[in-house]
Amino acid sequence: xxxxxxxxxxxxxxxxxxxxxxxxxxxxxxxxxxxxxxxxxxxxxxxxxxxxxxxxxxxxxxxxxxxxxxxxxxxxxxxxxxxxxxxxxxxxxxxxxxxxxxxxxxxxxxxxxxxxxxxxxxxxxxxxxxxxxxxxxxxxxxxxxxxxxxxxxxxxxxxxxxxxxxxxxxxxxxxxxxxxxxxxxxxxxxxxxxxxxxxxxxxxxxxxxxxxxxxxxxxxxxxxxxxxxxxxxxxxxxxxxxxxxxxxxxxxxxxxxxxxxxxxxxxxxxxxxxxxxxxxxxxxxxxxxxxxxxxxxxxxxxxxxxxxxxxxxxxxxxxxxxxxxxxxxxxxxxxxxxxxxxxxxxxxxxxxxxxxxxxxxxxxxxxxxxxxxxxxxxxxxxxxxxxxxxxxxxxxxxxxxxxxxxxxxxxxxxxxxxxxxxxxxxxxxxxxxxxxxxxxxxxxxxxxxxxxxxxxxxxxxxx
Amino acid sequence: xxxxxxxxxxxxxxxxxxxxxxxxxxxxxxxxxxxxxxxxxxxxxxxxxxxxxxxxxxxxxxxxxxxxxxxxxxxxxxxxxxxxxxxxxxxxxxxxxxxxxxxxxxxxxxxxxxxxxxxxxxxxxxxxxxxxxxxxxxxxxxxxxxxxxxxxxxxxxxxxxxxxxxxxxxxxxxxxxxxxxxxxxxxxxxxxxxxxxxxxxxxxxxxxxxxxxxxxxxxxxxxxxxxxx
Numbered sequence: 173x174x175x176x177x178x179x180x181x182x183x184x185x186x187x188x189x190x191x192x193x194x195x196x197x198x199x200x201x202x203x204x205x206x207x208x209x210x211x212x213x214x215x216x217x218x219x220x221x222x223x224x225x226x227x228x229x230x231x232x233x234x235x236x237x238x239x240x241x242x243x244x245x246x247x248x249x250x251x252x253x254x255x256x257x258x259x260x261x262x263x264x265x266x267x268x269x270x271x272x273x274x275x276x277x278x279x280x281x282x283x284x285x286x287x288x289x290x291x292x293x294x295x296x297x298x299x300x301x302x303x304x305x306x307x308x309x310x311x312x313x314x315x316x317x318x319x320x321x322x323x324x325x326x327x328x329x330x331x332x333x334x335x336x337x338x339x340x341x342x343x344x345x346x347x348x349x350x351x352x353x354x355x356x357x358x359x360x361x362x363x364x365x366x367x368x369x370x371x372x373x374x375x376x377x378x379x380x381x382x383x384x385x386x387x388x389x390x391x392x393x394x395x396x397x398x399x400x401x402x403x404x405x406x407x408x409x410x411x412x413x414x415x416x417x418x419x420x421x422x423x424x425x426x427x428x429x430x431x432x433x434x435x436x437x438x439x440x441x442x443x444x445x446x447x448x449x450x451x452x453x454x455x456x457x458x459x460x461x462x463x464x465x466x467x468x469x470x471x472x473x474x475x476x477x478x479x480x481x482x483x484x485x486x487x488x489x490x491x492x493x494x495x496x497x498x499x500x501x502x503x504x505x506x507x508x509x510x511x512x513x514x515x516x517x518x519x520x521x522x523x524x525x526x527x528x529x530x531x532x533x534x535x536x537x538x539x540x541x542x543x544x545x546x547x548x549x550x551x552x553x554x555x556x557x558x559x560x561x562x563x564x565x566x567x568x569x570x571x572x573x574x575x576x577x578x579x580x581x582x583x584x585x586x587x588x589x590x591x592x593x594x595x596x597x598x599x600x601x602x603x604x605x606x607x608x609x610x611x612x613x614x615x616x617x618x619x620x621x622x623x624x625x626x627x628x629x630x631x632x633x634x635x
Numbered sequence: 636x637x638x639x640x641x642x643x644x645x646x647x648x649x650x651x652x653x654x655x656x657x658x659x660x661x662x663x664x665x666x667x668x669x670x671x672x673x674x675x676x677x678x679x680x681x682x683x684x685x686x687x688x689x690x691x692x693x694x695x696x697x698x699x700x701x702x703x704x705x706x707x708x709x710x711x712x713x714x715x716x717x718x719x720x721x722x723x724x725x726x727x728x729x730x731x732x733x734x735x736x737x738x739x740x741x742x743x744x745x746x747x748x749x750x751x752x753x754x755x756x757x758x759x760x761x762x763x764x765x766x767x768x769x770x771x772x773x774x775x776x777x778x779x780x781x782x783x784x785x786x787x788x789x790x791x792x793x794x795x796x797x798x799x800x801x802x803x804x805x806x807x808x809x810x811x812x813x814x815x816x817x818x819x820x821x822x823x824x825x826x827x828x829x830x831x832x833x834x835x836x837x838x839x840x841x842x843x844x845x846x847x848x849x850x851x852x853x854x855x856x857x858x859x860x861x862x863x864x
Contacts, residue, residue, distance in 0.1 A: 412715050413689055417648065420645070423740060424740050428651065446737075513719075
C-alpha cells in the first residue's frame, strides 16, 4: 500500500518537474526562433557596415596606395576595435594586419555568394566582395566582437543548476500537497483498525484549502462512527445484562423449587431450556461482538493440530453411544496465528453440526493438512459428515444467523442455528475462509482455510 | 454459620439467593450498590464477598481495587459470559475466582465452600516448608522471604504452598486448579495462570527472583534460588 501512495507522490512530482522542464525548453526555443529575425537583421546591418568601410579602404588603396589603406584599417582598429583586412580577388593580402585569421571565411566566398558571415569564439566575421573603380574586384573582411565567450561546460552547468532548482521546488510543492493525504490515510487506517479515538491532526484541520475541508469532514465522520459504535457496545452489554438477569433469577428459583418439591422431570426440562436460552443469548452476543469487531482480537501462535485433536476426542466420546466415531487424518503439526478460544469454539461448532446431521455408521471424517496456494501457505481443515447434505442453492445461506434448511425444522435436531454463523465470522477475522459443499454420494463437507504461520514453533496453547 | 456478603444490584436475585444459601449454612447479607458494598466488605464481618462486576454507581472492578488496597478477604466475582477482559482484570486485581452469570446455585455454593475451606483451614500438617530463602508456615498462614513477611492473598498462599510442597518438580495446571481453587480445570481456563502471575509479581517485588518457572504444555515448577534467573 505504501508503494501506491509513493507512486502518487512520484507521479505528482514527475508531472510538475516535466512541466517546468518543458516550459523552460519551449521558452528557450521561442526566444531562439523570435531572435532569428534579429540575427538576420544584424547580419544585414553588419554586412552593410562592412561594405561601407570596405569601400573606404578600396578608395584609399586606389588613390593613395596600400600603405595608406593599412593606416586607415589601423585607425579603425584603434578607434572602434574593428579588425579588418583587404584582399585582392585571389585572396592575397593588400592591407591590414593579422589577416591569416580570415582565410577560412574568405575561402567560402564564391562568384554568386558575395557576402559571408560566421561566428567563432564570441566574434562575428564578415567577408564581402567589393568592386573597385576600374573594374578590379576586392575582398574585404572584418571581425566584430559580439559579447563574452560562452563555453560548453558553462552551458551544461547552467542546465544542471536549472534542473536542480526546479526539481527542488517541485519536490517541496509535491510534499506540500501529498503530506496531508498521507497523514489522513494513516489516520483512517488507525480508525479502521479499531482505534476509534483517532483523529487527523488539528494543524491540518486549520488549512483553508480543499484538503483542510477534507480533513474536517474526516474528523466529523470519525466522531460519528465512534459515537455509533460506543452506543452499539452499550446496547450489547445492556442486552446481555437485562436478558441474563431474569435467567439468573430463574436458575436460583428453580433450585429452590427442586429443594421444596423434590426432583421432577418438569424441573429438568426447565433447567435445560434455561441453559439453552442462556447459550443462545451468549451466541447472539458473540455474533454482535464479532460483527462490530472494534476491539482487536488478541492472537497468539496456536497449534491447530493439537486443538483439532482435542475437539475430535470429545466428539468421539459424544458419538460413542451412537456406535459412530470420528476419523482424523492429519500430517505434521500445523500452526496458526489465532485466538485459541474463538477458533476452538468455531471448529467445535462445525463439528457439532456434523455430529447432529450425520447418519448411518460411517465415521465423520476430519482432514487437516497444509496446502500451498502461491504466494502463501494455507491450512485446510475439512469436516465431512454422512447426512443428507444441503440443497445446492442453500449452501451459502447456512452461514447466516438462524438459518435452517426448511425440512430440518420438523426433525427436532436441536441447536440454535447460530453455530455456523459464528464459525464463519471467527474464520473471517482470522483471515481465512469457510465453504460448504455437498460430498458424493451424500453428506456435507465444510472446508476451512486459514493462513499458516511460516515459523514452525513449539505449542503456545499452554504455558 | 458463615457470613457471606453479596454485592449485586438485582434485589430479587439477592433475596432468592439468601433463601437458597441459608439451607446450606450460609448467612447472606446483600448490598445493592458499589459504595455501600465497599463499606460493608471492609467491616470485617464476612468470610467471603460475592461481587457482581456490573454494578451501578461504582464499577465492580473499582470496588475490588479499593477493597484489595485495604483487605485480603476472599472475593468471588460474578461476570457476564464472554467479558473475558473484565474477568482477567478482576483476577489480576486479586479476586480469588469467578463464576459467569447466570450461574447454577449449586456451582456457586461449591465455589464458595472451596474458597472458605481454603482460607479457614488450619493445616493439620503444620510442618513449616522451607526452600532456600522462602519460609511458609501453614499453621500461622504466613510466608517469610529472608525473614521478611510477604503480603499475599489466601489463594496465593495456597498456590505457593502447593508449589513448595513439590519444589523442584513440575506441578500440572490441573492439579493446581483442583487443590487451590477446588474445581476442575476447564478448557481455556486461565484462572490459575493469572494467580501464578500475581504471585510471581509479588515475589519479584521482594527480590526473590524468577522462582516459578512455566513448563510449556504441562504446568509450573518452583525452583531453587541457584537455578532461578
